[in-house]
Amino acid sequence: MANGLTKILEDRLGIHLLEYDIPEHSNSIKYSLGGMTLSSFGVLVISGILLAQFFIPDPERANRSVHYLVDQVYLGWYLRGIHFWAGEVLTVTMILHAIRVFFTASYKNPREINWLIGIGIMVIMVTLLFTGTVLKWDQEAYEALAHFLWVAEKMGPFGLPLTEAFAQGVPLLNRIYMAHISLLPIIVIVMIGLHLFYIKYHKLSQLPDATKPAKNIPFTQHMAYLRRAGSGILLLICLLALTIAPPLGEEPVLGLEVTKPPWQFVWIYALENVWVPSLIVAPPIIIGFLLAIPIVDQNKEHYWKRRPLAIAVLVGFILIFAALIIWGSVTTMTHSM
Amino acid sequence: MRKYTLFITVIFIFIAQNAMAHGGHKKEPTSVVVAEEPSSIDSMYATPEEESDPLENSDLFSPKDLFMEGEIAPAEPNKKTDMKMEGSHNEHDDPNMPKVVSAKHKTVETSAKGYGIAAGITLFAGLVFAGLTFIRPGE
Numbered sequence: 412m413a414n415g416l417t418k419i420l421e422d423r424l425g426i427h428l429l430e431y432d433i434p435e436h437s438n439s440i441k442y443s444l445g446g447m448t449l450s451s452f453g454v455l456v457i458s459g460i461l462l463a464q465f466f467i468p469d470p471e472r473a474n475r476s477v478h479y480l481v482d483q484v485y486l487g488w489y490l491r492g493i494h495f496w497a498g499e500v501l502t503v504t505m506i507l508h509a510i511r512v513f514f515t516a517s518y519k520n521p522r523e524i525n526w527l528i529g530i531g532i533m534v535i536m537v538t539l540l541f542t543g544t545v546l547k548w549d550q551e552a553y554e555a556l557a558h559f560l561w562v563a564e565k566m567g568p569f570g571l572p573l574t575e576a577f578a579q580g581v582p583l584l585n586r587i588y589m590a591h592i593s594l595l596p597i598i599v600i601v602m603i604g605l606h607l608f609y610i611k612y613h614k615l616s617q618l619p620d621a622t623k624p625a626k627n628i629p630f631t632q633h634m635a636y637l638r639r640a641g642s643g644i645l646l647l648i649c650l651l652a653l654t655i656a657p658p659l660g661e662e663p664v665l666g667l668e669v670t671k672p673p674w675q676f677v678w679i680y681a682l683e684n685v686w687v688p689s690l691i692v693a694p695p696i697i698i699g700f701l702l703a704i705p706i707v708d709q710n711k712e713h714y715w716k717r718r719p720l721a722i723a724v725l726v727g728f729i730l731i732f733a734a735l736i737i738w739g740s741v742t743t744m745t746h747s748m
Numbered sequence: 749m750r751k752y753t754l755f756i757t758v759i760f761i762f763i764a765q766n767a768m769a770h771g772g773h774k775k776e777p778t779s780v781v782v783a784e785e786p787s788s789i790d791s792m793y794a795t796p797e798e799e800s801d802p803l804e805n806s807d808l809f810s811p812k813d814l815f816m817e818g819e820i821a822p823a824e825p826n827k828k829t830d831m832k833m834e835g836s837h838n839e840h841d842d843p844n845m846p847k848v849v850s851a852k853h854k855t856v857e858t859s860a861k862g863y864g865i866a867a868g869i870t871l872f873a874g875l876v877f878a879g880l881t882f883i884r885p886g887e
Contacts, residue, residue: 438887486862489869550848635886642877649870653856660851669848 429634432627437615438636444508445610449603450641451501454648458494459592466546468588473548474662481659491659492652498540500648502675505533513704513725516713517616523705525609528602530701535599540675542591548584549660551670556583562691619713671739678732681739 421427436442465484467476480487509529512518518526541559545552560583563570575583617625660670672680682689712718856863 489866639880646873646877649873653870656854658851
């Protein structure tokens, strides 16, 4: 009976199309980091839809609506915690995924385009993180937006669409909310679709030190592995939400600059301390650097021991970021333009 | 090195503020509108015929909606103030200044609304993960 039903469903849904072969090493943590990131994104979408039912995207009421959710709504604190921690876990797995792809040289021919798409996804995810930070509209949110607007103003006509002057009468918070819940998710979902399509098209990369073709497994077996990995990610998010409440301040005092950004952005806080225009130049330089990797690196080798320069760049990149994050976390703002 | 940094800074700021049409706070000359003057009061979609700083002529919808005057693009995005923040380096400044409590991570209290249900959901997630780990269906 059950087998018959399964067969009917498989026939109707075309599940047999998922039985294609992929390398066996795909069922490992390091080759499933992208899937784990996707799991976190799924949690973010679902919890975000629920959060949106309680959020008022108005500068006068946004912060209070979040406080109301956390303090008054049944399980509201848990819902917000899940959304927050899913974002944190996503950041970590996404960075680890990018490091793994670089380490195994999986961005090389013929997968250059998929690397570029991946960087695009990363940029939009960071933008989603930023807009989400602003929406809670506390002191940290206000200061983050003030910095953003300063950069947008300095960008002249290119930054105009990002300022309040672009749509008079519409509070910027409304537009940021729209971007956070519709525009950016739609773009990122399309890009994730493309990313997955090109993984399928070019097949998962071989192990860099492989001397012979890897043993294959059906993709459905990898899906089962990802299901387990995803449930582990969900458990981690739930545990964090159950024990540690994300920060939430009171309504901002305008004109004040006293907070530090979340750890994902604190490196730029440190850079700004050295040279204020870093706010404007650092992000495009870093994005440009990441985009240029598959174009600049023409070394055909994939194994890390035979790519000393690339590995040195990777280690240097990680160390610089780690140092900036630590420095930004402990330092106080001392810069002047 | 410092010389070059200063040079690049000056060039960059010059480009950003002056070379681009809307850079910085440079005031553009007020345009004289001969035809019927579109007003942002009549319609939020109304646009002036000649390009000008839309914030200059609008009192109704201004950046003050979100920001205090002069806060849109201050000369220094992180200009230090004398205002007070709990636990910050200027903690012992004038006590009359506004005080901002920095938001931190907090431990969730078991008295939070629905804590038991949340713990149950987490436990369920743990059981699902444990089940998939031990049984490994389809793997």
